[in-house]
Amino acid sequence: MGMYVPGGKMSTAGLLGLTRRHFLKTSAAVIGASLAAPAVHAQSGVTLRFLNNETSAASQAALRKACDEYKAKFGVTVIVDSSPISGSMEKAMAAINGGQPYDIMTSSFIATVLEFVHAGVLVPLTDMVKKYEWGRGAAWDYKGENWYYPFDYNLVMNYYRKDLYAKNGLKVPETLDQFMENCRALTVRNGSNVEVGGCVIPLASDSATNWAAFGNMFAEGVELFDNNWNVVLDQSTNAEGAKRFLDAYAELYKTMPPGMNTVSFAQLMSLFATGKSAHTLYSGRLVEALEATNPALADQYGIFASPGSSGKKALSYAFDGFCVFKTKQSEAALKFLQWFVDEHYVDWLLSAWMNNHPARMDIYEDKRWKSHPMIQKHWDTMMTMKSFIDNDDIVIRAIDTSGPSIDIRPCTVFNANVMPEMLQQKVLGKASSTDCVKAAAQRIRSLM
């Protein structure tokens, strides 16, 4: 029985359309392909669990696309469980205790990573990390190993309104006093109420305040610990710097819109995006929010590092990265992560194009990353952000990375909200700056 074959010739194949030669050729090809892809044999049937706390739709879509591709290529299923940052550590711990640990996790807090290292549940990623050049402080190690693969800096930058600066004849502040003057000049009052705030610096007892509120304090050169982990916040120059910062904060507080005590991550962005504040503090995520909610303002913003009284500049920050858990499938998880950072790292970064401010320095030369339309549009901002990490004169420090090395002790200070409570004592409790600093130092000592 004849059969149509593309190309126009009629084949004389049997019922299944196969000749003996055809069958042998196909079999040889299948055997050859199998031998050439041992990874498929080794890994097929493996299911990895990935706890992701980058929950924007674009980030989830990028991850899902990568996982689908990995499944198609290597037969390994990666189940992604997306969950907000708050509570993700508890979720990961519950999974470990429940006997079904995740294999991979994104982590945003150094404390989380260190807790897992202490518990002995993470696999070091040192070899993977060492392949690349990283920005200042990004590839931090602990006990001689790298425990996570970073993907971004979350530098806390001061955002300002270029249009308002031009209208009021203001210049980008070089010192804390100038910043204060600018904030005063841009504050709009209705009686005793602040209608438009000069600035927004959070005050709540939460991670947003720990993350965002202390750039000016670090610009004053304040250290919480000395090189031997003694608490030195209330000693000599640190105490003086901390007092100057608190006095300035109390003045700035008068220019802030009401509700600072309940302001968290979302409000830091929305107060600026809706014109309720002339300045705010945030990472690159705010640019994405402006493009999405107030595109006109996305052409009118500028950024600068937090100034100190002497003109020194500082930025607080946090990192995001991937961790791999010590499970029966660690090897498969490491393979997936290596493939992901080789093949999909740029897609992942571009899923939050401004927030995922690259920690890996080769990315700044990556053509695909550079050609993203939004990176192109905000190229000046991105390069300013890069200059912050390139310039060693600018202090990059955070509450949870204070001290001579990465350690759990400053993380405890972060988690216990010691520093936000110092601010609250100053502006809500009306305590003197000296007493606030002493109380904070005492509290840190009690936690050590």
Place this chain on the structure above:
Amino acid sequence: MVQDRRVVALFIGSILLLGVIIGGPLVYAIMLSFYSAKSFVGELQWVGLANYAKTIQDPLFWQAFANGLMIALAAIFLQVVLGVGIALVLNRRFFGQSVVRAVSILPYFLPTVVACLIAQWILDPNYGLLKSILASFGIGIADWSAQGVTARGTIVLVSVWLWTPFVITCVLAGLQTIPTQLYEAARVDGAGAWRQFWHITVPGLRSVLVVVILLRGIWMFNKFDLIWLLTKGGPLNQTETLPTLAYRKSFLEFNLGGGAAVATLSFLILAGVMLIYLRLFPIDDAKQGR
């Protein structure tokens, strides 16, 4: 005989089930309070009563206890007074009574998180509905979250809005069990509205009120979600209560032993207060109107 065995088996089964579901976590939490643990996956270290000693010496523990007591008492007082008042009105016949009764219990159906978001939306000092309304009269709005008194007041008001319907429903049910003849007889004897209320309604509602106050007391003292959603214990720990303190220690500071000690002490305090309350207002006596 066979039926007796079945009853015993069902009874033992229920006790075992409750033991696993309720007793298990309770025992585990109490056990944790004798250990030092830095995270849920780290190793536990026996510290005996050290967590309790530390907790009792911590001024924040006593401040949280006082805050919780203050919030619970204020909320229960307002819920009961308003609940009884509204129930008395709803117990009278009027046009649209069924609709008003249904509407009056609506807030009770709201999930706490939704109620808190609505409250925040109304009270937000920058974008809130209340701010807009007051602004149209040229009046400014204070930042309720910046002062302890206003923050506690807001928690009490939201809890009154949410849980007064529970009191209304219970009291309304109680009111319908009081024989109308008692009121008729009192009227014949010349008793006015106040005397009828005080000598017939209140004794008639006593059993309901004893249970309602007991339940509301337990629920308000253990209230976590509403406080956490509205203030997270701030400002300056002025709305920190024992449940939020236990959560803060366990899940933010990862001081599991300390958090468990706070939770255990909170449990013991509440159990002690409830025992005294039931001694003073026995439910059986109340039921019999003694």
